[in-house]
Amino acid sequence: MAFTNFYIQSGASDLNAGSTTAAAASLTYAGGTFVRATGVFTVASGNPVADGVVVDDWISIYTTAGATTTTFVGKCTARTATTITVSTTVVMGLATSVSEAAGATTAKVGGAWASEIVLAATGLGTFTVPASTKVNIKQATYTIVASRTISMAGTTAFPIWFSGYNTTPGDLDADITNSLAKPIFAFDAGLLFNSTGEYQIWSSLSVTGNRSGAFWQVTQSTVQILRCRSENTSSNAAAYAFDASGCFVAYCWFKTPITATTNGVIEISLTTHFLGSVFEGGGKAGVNMATQPCQFRQCIFLNNTGHGILATTGGIVAMECTFKSPTGDGIRWSGTPSAATVAKVTGCLFVQCGGYGINNASGANSANVHRACNDFYLNTSGDENGFGDSPAFFGQTDSSQVVTSATDMTPVVGSNARGKGFPSVFEGGGALGSQSNPGQNIGAVHEAAGGVAVLAGDGIGLVSG
Numbered sequence: 001m002a003f004t005n006f007y008i009q010s011g012a013s014d015l016n017a018g019s020t021t022a023a024a025a026s027l028t029y030a031g032g033t034f035v036r037a038t039g040v041f042t043v044a045s046g047n048p049v050a051d052g053v054v055v056d057d058w059i060s061i062y063t064t065a066g067a068t069t070t071t072f073v074g075k076c077t078a079r080t081a082t083t084i085t086v087s088t089t090v091v092m093g094l095a096t097s098v099s100e101a102a103g104a105t106t107a108k109v110g111g112a113w114a115s116e117i118v119l120a121a122t123g124l125g126t127f128t129v130p131a132s133t134k135v136n137i138k139q140a141t142y143t144i145v146a147s148r149t150i151s152m153a154g155t156t157a158f159p160i161w162f163s164g165y166n167t168t169p170g171d172l173d174a175d176i177t178n179s180l181a182k183p184i185f186a187f188d189a190g191l192l193f194n195s196t197g198e199y200q201i202w203s204s205l206s207v208t209g210n211r212s213g214a215f216w217q218v219t220q221s222t223v224q225i226l227r228c229r230s231e232n233t234s235s236n237a238a239a240y241a242f243d244a245s246g247c248f249v250a251y252c253w254f255k256t257p258i259t260a261t262t263n264g265v266i267e268i269s270l271t272t273h274f275l276g277s278v279f280e281g282g283g284k285a286g287v288n289m290a291t292q293p294c295q296f297r298q299c300i301f302l303n304n305t306g307h308g309i310l311a312t313t314g315g316i317v318a319m320e321c322t323f324k325s326p327t328g329d330g331i332r333w334s335g336t337p338s339a340a341t342v343a344k345v346t347g348c349l350f351v352q353c354g355g356y357g358i359n360n361a362s363g364a365n366s367a368n369v370h371r372a373c374n375d376f377y378l379n380t381s382g383d384e385n386g387f388g389d390s391p392a393f394f395g396q397t398d399s400s401q402v403v404t405s406a407t408d409m410t411p412v413v414g415s416n417a418r419g420k421g422f423p424s425v426f427e428g429g430g431a432l433g434s435q436s437n438p439g440q441n442i443g444a445v446h447e448a449a450g451g452v453a454v455l456a457g458d459g460i461g462l463v464s465g
Contacts, residue, residue, distance in 0.1 A: 224248045374442070
């Protein structure tokens, strides 16, 4: 993949160019003079050619006085014995942030950044990347003492990817066993993590905070969040871990305390797609949504106070999900599900819900929710409510505990939920009609080759060996 790589690692310097894994820049030129329009930096001493500066090196240029974070990084296009010329287009940050006063600037060649500060407004700030860009974040705990808004943006052709790694860039992206530690962004109490740039990708990162209200907000529908963890530990009623605005979320884990009674573990304000993710705790719901149609596939809703998914009239699509021990319903519509949005619940497992498994609580029966191939166990109020004569196809129940433990959602051997998924035989006649589908479990956790049960094919969270 043709990504331009940058690096963040503890112990480096936010004044570096960020383009190598070394903690220090390979070269530093203090007391120089910069011209914004041409990108020419004139050194006060030294010889860039003899010192080893080469075309395509990334150069950090910043105003020396009081600087703690670079505000401009550009790619070297030429160098002489006295000057370094950086591109005016292949850049990160803004050249206008750098002083043009004689002797007022410093240039650094290469070196990693030290923290996320360089990504925020006091560092490189708001800009659109000139090429596909990957910021590799090495495993460490980064203590964050101010709210952070990451507004760097990509495009459809050139995304910007913030990727956690353990020891070697890319190792967490390939870690199917989930055995390697992720980097942690640990926010001080009251702080907000805000992702506002378009075409951002976030992967293999753990973020923790303690904030009344939203903790991690994503405001663009073009953002992707993969294998990340977000926990808001605030006991305030208004706390929630993630605010989704139409993005795509895969193999992630979200948690808030049960004292967070105003919102769900996450809130949804635009159509959002979730795959293989876990929503734990919360004082109102695992996911709190209104009228937006949202999709959940192979997700787990665990120990939610209130409901697993709570909607007004929105089009919930839940496929192969597990709902375990909410105090209310597994899925609940408070208003009549809208005919204008697709609503379907298929292949899901509802275990010990404090209310119904699936509940249209509007008071008016509705045929607007397609239900098929679901399995139910010991739901206090019953399995379904509010659908009148609208049939649910291929439903089944279990008569004894269906999951392995309170923290392991693997269906137990012998349960209907394990190995009795649908279809067991495909229709169509001939060879196709005779093909069977053995071993398909109902719910989010499926049996893989070798008898190991995994969540949605990933090693995140609730796994048994």
